[in-house]
Amino acid sequence: MSLPSEPVPQVLADALFRPVRAGNAFEETMERMLQAIRLGVVPPGGRLPPERELAARLGVSRVTLREALRALQEAGYVESRRGRYGGTFVRPTSADNLPLPPPGDxxxxxxxxxxxxxxxxxxxxxxxxxxxxxxxxxxxxxxxxxxxxxxxxxxxxxxxxxxxxxxxxxxxxxxxxxxxxxxxxxxxxxxxxxxxxxxxxxxxxxxxxxxxxxxxxxxxxxxxxxxxxxxxxxxxxxx
Amino acid sequence: MSLPSEPVPQVLADALFRPVRAGNAFEETMERMLQAIRLGVVPPGGRLPPERELAARLGVSRVTLREALRALQEAGYVESRRGRYGGTFVRPTSADNLPLPPPGDxxxxxxxxxxxxxxxxxxxxxxxxxxxxxxxxxxxxxxxxxxxxxxxxxxxxxxxxxxxxxxxxxxxxxxxxxxxxxxxxxxxxxxxxxxxxxxxxxxxxxxxxxxxxxxxxxxxxxxxxxxxxxxxxxxxxxx
DNA sequence: TCGCAATGGATCACAGTCGACCCATTGCCG
DNA sequence: CGGCAATGGGTCGACTGTGATCCATTGCGA
The missing domain is CATH 1.20.120.530 (GntR ligand-binding domain-like)
Structure with missing residues (x-):
């Protein structure tokens, strides 16, 4: 597997050479939004921050953020309304049966x-x-x-x-x-x-x-x- | 700042809406390699895993990984040799004065x-x-x-x-x-x-x-x- | 001596991502 | 009633990152 002259500890090397990013920007953004909904950080019926602000906070372009929000909307988890005092809101009915990431070790x-x-x-x-x-x-x-x-x-x-x-x-x-x-x-x-x-x-x-x-x-x-x-x-x- | 009708806890929201990625793939890859060298996970004179394997482990394309390695090479931290039993090696003289990321809070x-x-x-x-x-x-x-x-x-x-x-x-x-x-x-x-x-x-x-x-x-x-x-x-x- | 395997070196076309910009909708307030 | 501010909606050109593919170099071992 590895040369005997390289006593690199395996667990530690695995930790340092782990993936730099868990997925693409779209996936990670969507995962974060789901996490916020699942953990109740934005309560059912609550409003997410405006797209521009949220994109800036997540360090992601607005285009990418909107793709994630559109996917969530199509899946029925959020709902968007335009106009002043509009925004993207968590659908109250969506508290249950949220998809969960596969359990790790x-x-x-x-x-x-x-x-x-x-x-x-x-x-x-x-x-x-x-x-x-x-x-x-x-x-x-x-x-x-x-x-x-x-x-x-x-x-x-x-x-x-x-x-x-x-x-x-x-x-x-x-x-x-x-x-x-x-x-x-x-x-x-x-x-x-x-x-x-x-x-x-x-x-x-x-x-x-x-x-x-x-x-x-x-x-x-x-x-x-x-x-x-x-x-x-x-x-x-x-x- | 935020409507009184939204009792979203600030610290927690900050934690969940934190940046999805710390930088671009090139920067993060280079940071990881520096981390491995700084922490002595790959000892001075030691060989890094082959590019193809390392790229796969970091979840990054080989092109991006090589850009990071080239930057490290130009800065004198590593050295590459071609051929069988070649590879990318940590320069023994580079143990000191490695650049450190700016200290956080x-x-x-x-x-x-x-x-x-x-x-x-x-x-x-x-x-x-x-x-x-x-x-x-x-x-x-x-x-x-x-x-x-x-x-x-x-x-x-x-x-x-x-x-x-x-x-x-x-x-x-x-x-x-x-x-x-x-x-x-x-x-x-x-x-x-x-x-x-x-x-x-x-x-x-x-x-x-x-x-x-x-x-x-x-x-x-x-x-x-x-x-x-x-x-x-x-x-x-x-x- | 020669072939081969393992490594780094390089290029290209394609998909993902970004920043900048403008448009559309809504409702408050003068 | 009309302007305006705040929000979501959409598009475009430039840049980043990827996967695939091939090339170049090296040294072991048949």
């Missing part, structure tokens, strides 16, 4: 998730949170406990993202969003069990309490426990 | 680094390591303590990457490599102080001992302490 995803989310919980707890952040965290927790079964995974995602957001670190927030998307792809293939949801709700409360109390160790511990539950569930169903 | 980088590297140390310690992995970790530790001042940061990077590699999770390894590159860009602007290096060596030993002993808690703690030292140093010089 299970252990890879779980290992990355554990590192990122426990790190985020600890960092959020270690930080002086604004009243606004505190309110946001509490609101997401309440959404989660109040959510009907069908909305559970979306509100759950939003809670976990809110924790990452509370760290104030954009890179960490983005990384958590990405790993969450991978996790959702895995979760999509296993059933929602009411008992697990009750467990999760308790754990969520413990996590948020620890963050709001400014207790990094407790926040990390609670998050680790929570994540471990989901990991076992996934391993049981998929391994 | 300090706190953002440090927060992400803390999460990823403490997570990696913990995951590595929690894992049944192969004898080969154990040897690799010890070897990188020895390189680090034995390194002359000029090589310290490269051997240090390699040690930290070896820890990430030991987790067996490619995504985590890639993420650590990326954040390390950002960290190196920051470190480049502050001096190397022998006292700090001695401290680091002790901490490195404690981390590796904990990982080899299979003690996740100790590994995390030791890594957290180590990283906190570097963080203070950076905040002192840059904040």
């Amino acid at each position: 299970l252990e890879d995803t779980l290992t990355l998730r554990l590192a990122l989310e426990t790190g985020a919980a600890e960092a959020a707890a270690a930080r002086a949170l604004t009243p606004q952040s505190r309110r946001h965290l509490r609101a997401r927790l309440d959404d989660c406990t109040a959510a009907p079964l069908a909305d559970y995974r979306r509100t759950d995602s939003r809670l976990h993202l809110a924790i990452a957001e509370a760290t104030g670190a954009p890179s960490l927030t983005g990384a958590v969003a990405d790993v969450r998307t991978r996790l959702n792809a895995l979760l999509a293939s296993i059933p929602l069990i009411p008992t697990n949801i009750e467990h999760s709700d308790d754990q969520h409360r413990a996590i948020i309490d620890a963050i709001l109390a400014g207790d990094p160790v407790a926040a990390r511990t609670a998050m680790a426990e929570h994540i471990s539950g989901t990991a076992s569930l996934l391993r049981g169903f998929l391994a | 300090l706190e953002d980088t440090l927060t992400l680094r803390l999460a990823l590297e403490t997570g990696a140390a913990e995951a590595a310690a929690a894992r049944a390591l192969t004898p080969q992995s154990r040897r690799h970790l010890r070897a990188r530790l020895d390189d680090c303590t034995a390194a002359p001042l000029a090589d310290y940061r490269r051997t240090d990077s390699r040690l930290h990457l070896a820890i990430a590699e030991a987790t067996g999770a490619p995504s985590l390894t890639g993420a650590v490599a990326d954040v390390r590159t950002r960290l190196n860009a920051l470190l480049a602007s502050i001096p190397l102080i022998p006292t700090n290096i001695e401290h680091s060596d002790d901490q490195h030993r404690a981390i590796i001992d904990a990982i080899l002993a299979g003690d996740p808690v100790a590994a995390r703690t030791a890594m957290a302490e180590h990283i906190s030292g570097t963080a203070s140093l950076l905040r002192g010089f840059l904040a």
